[in-house]
Amino acid sequence: xxxxxxxxxxxxxxxxxxxxxxxxxxxxxxxxxxxxxxxxxxxxxxxxxxxxxxxxxxxxxxxxxxxxxxxxxxxxxxxxxxxxxxxxxxxxxxxxxxxxxxxxxxxxxxxxxxxxxxxxxxxxxxxxxxxxxxxxxxxxxxxxxxxxxxxxxxxxxxxxxxxxxxxxxxxxxxxxx
Amino acid sequence: xxxxxxxxxxxxxxxxxxxxxxxxxxxxxxxxxxxxxxxxxxxxxxxxxxxxxxxxxxxxxxxxx
Numbered sequence: 001x002x003x004x005x006x007x008x009x010x011x012x013x014x015x016x017x018x019x020x021x022x023x024x025x026x027x028x029x030x031x032x033x034x035x036x037x038x039x040x041x042x043x044x045x046x047x048x049x050x051x052x053x054x055x056x057x058x059x060x061x062x063x064x065x066x067x068x069x070x071x072x073x074x075x076x077x078x079x080x081x082x083x084x085x086x087x088x089x090x091x092x093x094x095x096x097x098x099x100x101x102x103x104x105x106x107x108x109x110x111x112x113x114x115x116x117x118x119x120x121x122x123x124x125x126x127x128x129x130x131x132x133x134x135x136x137x138x139x140x141x142x143x144x145x146x147x148x149x150x151x152x153x154x155x156x157x158x159x160x161x162x163x164x165x166x167x168x169x170x171x172x173x174x175x176x177x
Numbered sequence: 178x179x180x181x182x183x184x185x186x187x188x189x190x191x192x193x194x195x196x197x198x199x200x201x202x203x204x205x206x207x208x209x210x211x212x213x214x215x216x217x218x219x220x221x222x223x224x225x226x227x228x229x230x231x232x233x234x235x236x237x238x239x240x241x242x
Contacts, residue, residue, distance in 0.1 A: 026201050033201075037194050133179045137187045144191060148198045155202035 003160035010153035011100040014145075017156030021163065030152050038106045038145035039113055044138025046114040048128045054142050055111055101146035110142070192221045 001020070009016040015030035047053030099107040113119065120127060125134070159166070196217030200210050 029201055030198065033194055033197050040190075131179050133184070137179075137184070141187075141191065144195070148195065151198065151202060 003157055006160045007153050007157035010149060010156055011103060013105040014103040014149045014152060017153060017160070021156065021159055023159070030149075034103070034145045034149050034152070035106050035109070037141050037148070038102055038110050041138045041140070041142030041145065042110040042114040043119055043122055044130065044141070045135040046119045046123070046127060046130075048130070053114055054139060055114065098146055101150055102142070103149055106145070106149075188225070189222070192218055192225075196221060 006020050007017045009020060010018075013031065014034040015027035017027070018024075018030060019027035021027075042054045045054040047056060102110075123130070125131070193214075196214050199217040200213035203213050205213050
């Protein structure tokens with residue numbers, strides 16, 4: 001498998017690129033940290049009354065694209081006018097790019113988790129009465145998990161490209177020790 | 178409204194997670210993970226405290242308060 005392919009496996013499961021490269025502990029640690037961050041984030045901002053939640057933040061997600069499009073048309077004219085090119089670009093990235101940033105596995109797990117009844121058991125608030133500040137903290141955690149996974153993907157690419165050099169350096173170190 | 182403790186704990190948890198990922202991908206030997214984690218965490222929390230202090234002091238320095 002070429003370095004790009006190895007690193008892009010991180011888009012499926014965080015840390016998978018490192019695991020393929022033989023760095024199992026590092027890969028597992030990345031997977032656990034990033035998954036925990038994402039799940040913590042969506043726990044603080046779960047779906048409430050079928051309209052909100054982290055996944056509905058930009059009115060639609062990849063699982064509800066048609067329903068989301070309907071919702072977008074139901075916005076007021078004023079709301080549509082206020083959406084500038086940066087908002088539109090960010091919405092596009094968030095809907096279509098973000099699942100790959102955070103890892104498809106995590107995105108799917110988070111989506112199933114936030115809709116489940118287990119969230120109520122963990123949350124200190126009622127699902128429909130979560131303070132806005134707590135929702136914002138949740139969004140920060142979930143977005144941060146995606147950005148950190150991008151760094152992990154880049155690290156896996158770097159390791160895959162320089163694998164031979166690193167192995168030679170390690171073996172020469174062992175030989176000299 | 179959320180409590181100050183919850184907000185502070187969230188901030189520290191986020192800093193810890195970022196520092197852990199940084200320590201994992203910084204290219205250091207596995208034995209130095211703890212040191213990298215502490216350095217990353219300290220720099221982040223310290224930087225936030227310094228920034229908060231500077232932002233609070235700005236009005237005093239420039240006479241806006």
